[in-house]
Amino acid sequence: MSAAVEMQPYVDPRDRGGAAQPMLIARELQRHFRVKGAGTGAVVRAVDGVSFTLFKGETLGVVGESGCGKSTLARLLLHLVVPDSGELVFDGDAVGERGGVNVADLRRQVQMVFQDSYSSLNPRMPVQDSIAFGPMVNGRSKTEARRIAHEILVKVGLRPDLFGPRYPHELSGGQKQRVNIARALAVGPRMVILDEAVSALDKSVEAQVLNLLRQLKRTLNLTYLFISHDLNVVRYISDRVLVMYLGQVVELGPAAEVFARARHPYTRALLGSRLSMDAGRRIEAPPLVGDPPSPIDPPSGCRFRTRCPHAESVCEARMPTLGHWEDRSSHVAACHMTRPDSGHSLAGSA
Amino acid sequence: MNERVVVAPGAIPADSEIADNEVDLAPAIKVRGYWQSVLHRLRYDWMTIGFGLVVLAIVIAAIAAPLIAPFDPYQQSIVGRLKPFGWRGHPWGTDELGRDMMSRLIYGGRISLLMGLAPVLIATVVGGMLGVIGGFAGRVANTAIMRTMDVFYAFPSILLAVAISGAMGGGMINGIISLSLVFTPAMCRVAETATAQVKNLDYIEAARASGASTLTIIRHHVLGNVLGPVFIYASSLVSVSILLASGLSFLGLGVQPPEPDWGLMLSTLRQSLYVDPLGCALPGIAIFVTSICFNLVSDGVRGAMDVRG
Amino acid sequence: MDGHTEAAAPLLDVRDLTVKFVSREATVTAVNGATFSLRAGEVLCLLGESGSGKSVTLRALMRLLPKQAQVAGRVELGGQDVLALQGKALRAFRGGEVAMVFQEPMTALDPVYTIGQHLVEMIRRHKGGTKAEARARAIELLELVKIPSAARRFDAYPHELSGGLRQRAMIAIALSCGPRLLLADEPTTALDATVQIQVLILLRRLQQELGMGTIFVTHDLGVAAEIADRVAVMYAGRVIEEGPVADVLRAPKHPYTAGLLASTVHEQAPDQDIAAIPGSPPDLRRLPGGCSFAPRCGLATEACRQAFPDPVYPAPGRMARCLRVADVLPSPLTELA
Incomplete structure (x- = not known):
């Protein structure tokens, strides 16, 4: 990946700090949710003091089990959920603060791809309109937005004349996910958050979409934050990995190092729970017992x-x-x- | 098993422009919009089509009443009072003032249908808007709107209609206003529920993430998806509205004599129940047939709209 | 299909099972002549992607399909014709002889009853006995599936349990009447990785201790490798390959299985594309005439598009429905192993 960046010394006109300046710095991000009907004062500590750096041109994988706060984290980065406290710096500018970058500008540069589900696309809209929606609300004319949508459809491997006029229910899961990616790219972002973007897909289709994501990253000079519960996929696509447990970062480091020499016992347990695909090497004893505790009242x-x-x-x-x-x-673990x-x-x- | 496949196999198109390997093997797939596909499904539903035709016939008869009705519905005749079904010149007989029953029933359809449709339409627009606002806005606006609606909900609808009509006095306009007030809270609740469901879906978040304003999101992504449930509910309210309007007229709170209205006719004819039972039943039959046909059509449309994909 | 290697009568024998969903607009052939068998005490994984017909097959075995589904073929459990069962015999069959574990226990369990009530009702319906006896047996079962402090969890409602415990409770309910055949529909797919492996190991142990025949539906090759004795790979409603799990995953004989193995992300080099299968699975409303996989298959020839290939037996205990068996490349795992 880094080799590809060096081969193409393309500089985005919006790039302010140069390649050395991180795309995004999150410092002590925190977001708690009040729980209804679970006693007074009960809060879900969804994201509790999360810090990390996302460098330009890299893919940072975020792994963790359900309830670890990885989806809330994604929404915090886009200000779809407003953090209670903490600091977010995008390309050198503080997000949502005076003198910094405002949320609307942030959203033009950072986009999100959701998990493929029945709700990821508007069922009443042809997919080309769903894709053109972003450019349109950002001031493009209708014909221009449609043209952008068609260009992007080609980029994600769908013929615009065939697939553009279709409705979501007329697409397969993999095709829908290509449209979701196209919608995110239509605004021309520099950074894309992929929230379980391949998790709902069949394996054979997942491989197609992963290849596509890697190819788009190369050609469009993108930076990815790749959220997934699938360690094999994260290992494959990420340059660095961040492991979350109950709203906190437990380990952060280069992917190869984390997977080869995990420093946190939780990361080691996660790695030890991976199934082998070889019936001769079955796991005899589970690395962990019990379920993850509730994020409402963490230990x-x-x-x-x-x-x-x-x-x-x-x-x-x-x-x-x-x-x-x-x-x-740096390869660090909170242990x-x-x-x-x-x-x-x-x-x-x- | 969730079948998500649409692509039928065939030959792989030799299209080298496609960078990736998404092979679409059935370019001939027919693309239908949502409402088109609803219509397509309805095409096969003979029951709904049949009852829909009956509704259409009633509506056409009401609109074209001056052309179809054999007599003036207000023209009285002292000698020709309470003639039975099949009387010469008056095939459906006459009422207690000697007016032609058939003509009065045809003209009565105008008022009954108006009383059935107008309040529902008004309630759909007003309640629907309030509901979408309530569903999309924050907690304060939602509470303000929905609790106000709940106050209306606390009364049984017929009692509320009678009370409002009684307070404002009789007449068609007041009847329409009172029925609109009765239906608005229910409409609002349906729209609010549908909006709240849509509001948290991923594609709304994606729209927000692309920088769209709330109003743009409502216009492009919410209204279309709220319309379905609202329309289904509204269509089921039409028959209720016809019945309630007839009830108001029957009680003397709706349309005033000598207007030909089915409910009012039922009320005035009931004194001659023992003289001409069939004649007395005719307005009731008209109300029954109209409302049940509306209901069945509404059911059929609901079935066609429910299916996703 | 393994008739020449197996002398004893199988526990379950499925021949040419076909399930069609007929509506006014289209006929969906969800299962299209699936054939497989299961010996007593064996774990068979039905492996396939969405739309392959694996879950519909499982529901057909339990007679859980809706009325508009047209089911044809033969299903025999210990010589008994399952598709002919009616009324009381069918109710005794479901839960008594065959039990099912679903993917999402939260929706498969009734939220207004406690775990204990579910168990007691099940035990008393099939086995009779007093409430106290049933309760004692229920707590025994909860301990069997390793639910900590079982007596306390007996009175818990489904929503009060974590995902892993709910699935264990679901398994306890399925085991409550000592079924001869356990059907499991992706029971670990909704669980977290660290919980999934616990439930898989538990299921494997229980299956061995109780000697149940088990059919395990999954889309995950890793799950199959972890739990299965044999796998039957399904594509577009047919079993296209079958054999011992280790052999099939090491040296697939059908191009689809080989493609699935190659496209599953697993220790691939991060700087190389994954060998994905092109295209999407076929439309079950308009299945192609020949081999259903031919349109996506790199090895397909004209002969493949003529008729669906008959089974061939390339090795003892192995079956594949492919004309090009000899040309299928071995799985990438061969080099790893």
Whole structure:
């Protein structure tokens, strides 16, 4: 991927800080939701102090189980959900603050592709109108928007004359997801958030869409935030990986390193739960027991300690911190075992 | 099993312009809009078509009443009072003032249909708008609108209609206003529910993410999807409205004599129940047939609209 | 199809099962002559993508399809003609001899009853006995599926349990009457990875302990590798390949299975495209005349478009319905293993 960027020294006119300046920096993002009917003051800690950097031209994979807050995180980045606190910096400008970039400008540069479902496209609209909608609300004329829609349909591998006039129910799952991608690209974004974008697809179709995403990223110079629960897919498409558990980042680092030498016990358990596709190498004992706890009332200290095989008293007493996460190459984990001075008996071994 | 396939196999088109390998093997697929496909499904539904034709006949008869009706519906005759069914010159007999029953029934359709359709139309527009606003707006506006509607909901509809008509006095216009007020809360609730359902779908979020304003989103993405349920509900209200309007007229709170209205006719003819039972029943039959046909057509349309894809 | 290797009568024998959904507008052939059999104590995975007919097949085995579905063919469970069952015999068959685990326990369980009430009702309907006896048996079952503090969870409503526990409760209900055949429809697809592997291991252990024949529907090759003895790969309503799981996943004999293996993301090099199968599955309203996979198949010849290929048996216990069996390349996993 990085090689492709070097071969094409194309610079987006909207690029302000150059290649070295991160596309996006999230600092201590937090969003809690009040729960109805679950007692007074009960809150879901959907995203609880999440920090990371997204560099230009890279793909950052976000993995985690249901309820870990990865979808809320995606919506926070687009201000579809407004964060309670924390800071979001897009290409050097603070988002939604005076002197920074406003939300409308942000949304022209960052787009989102949702999971393919019955609700991802307006059922009453031909798909070419769904795609043209974005350019139209951004001031293009109707014919111009239609022309853009047709160009993008070609880019995602659908013939505009055949597929443009169709309604969503006349498309297969893979075709619909191509349209969803086309809709996101029609606005001309620099960064695309893919929220479980291939999860609902059949495997043979998933492969087609993954190939397409990689190809589009190369030709359009895009930056991806790729959210998925499928570790194999994340491993394949990501340059760096961020692992979430109950609203917090537990591990962040280059994909190859995280998958080869995971530092957080939760990441190791996730990797150990991957099915092998080889009947001769079956998993005999589950790496973890029980379900992830509810994000409404997470455990004190380290949130993973209730399921962690190495939990000690220090894990209950203090919440581990992530460490220095700002660099492209840093591989960090929020675990006491990674800190020599944490007081954990296995400290420094991970 | 969710069949999401549309592509039928055939030869792979040798189109090298397509960068990827999405092979569409059935270019001849017919693209239909939503309403087109609803009509397409209705085409096969003989029941709905049949009852729809009856409704159409009633509507045409009411519109063309001056051309069809054999007599002036107001023309009285002292000698020709309460003639039975099949009387010479008056095939459906005459009423207690000697007016031709057939003519009065045909003219009565005008008022009854107006009383059936106008309140529903008004309620659909007013209630629908309030509902969409309530469904899309924040919690405060939603609470204000929906709780106000709930106040109306607290009364049984017939009682509310009688109370409003009673307070405002009789007459057709007042009848229409009172019935509109009765239907608006229900319409509003349907529109609000449909809007709230659509509001949280991914494609609305995608529209927001592309920078569209709330009004644009409502116009492009919400209205079309709310229209379906609202239309279905409205069509089922027409028969209720006809019945309620007839009830108001029957009680003397709606249309005033000597206007030919089915409900009013039923009321005035009931004194001659023992003299001419069949004649007395005719307006009732007209109300029954009209409302049941509207109901069955509404059911058929609902069935055709329910299917997705 | 494995008649020449297998002497004992199979527990379940399905021959030419066809399911059509007929409506005014179209006839959808969801299952199109599926043939397979299952020995007692064996786990067979029906592997296929959406629209392959795997879930419809499963529902046909349990006679759960709606009335407008036209079912043809033969289904025999221990010599009993399943498609002919009526009334009381059918009710005793469902739940008693055959039980089913669904993908989404939240919708398969009635939200107004507790887990215990579900279990007690099931036990008493099929086995009779007093409430106290049924309760004792129910708690035993909850312990069997490893639900922690089973006696307390007995009184929990479905929504009070986590996804993994709900699916365990669903399995307990399915096992409550000691079925000879367990049908599982993607029971772990909705679960998180760390929970999925727990439920798979539990199912594998229970199946071995209780000796049930099990048919496991999945779209996930990894799940099949984890739990199956044999796999039957379905495409467009037919079983197009069958054999022992390890053999099929290592050396597929049908181009579709090979393509599925190659396109499943699994340790591929990040800088290379994945070998995807082109196109989409066929429209079940307008199936092609010959092999249904021919339009997407790189090996297809004119002969493939003429008639659907008859089964061939390239190796003991292996079956594939393909004219080009000899040309199918082995799976990429062969090199890995």
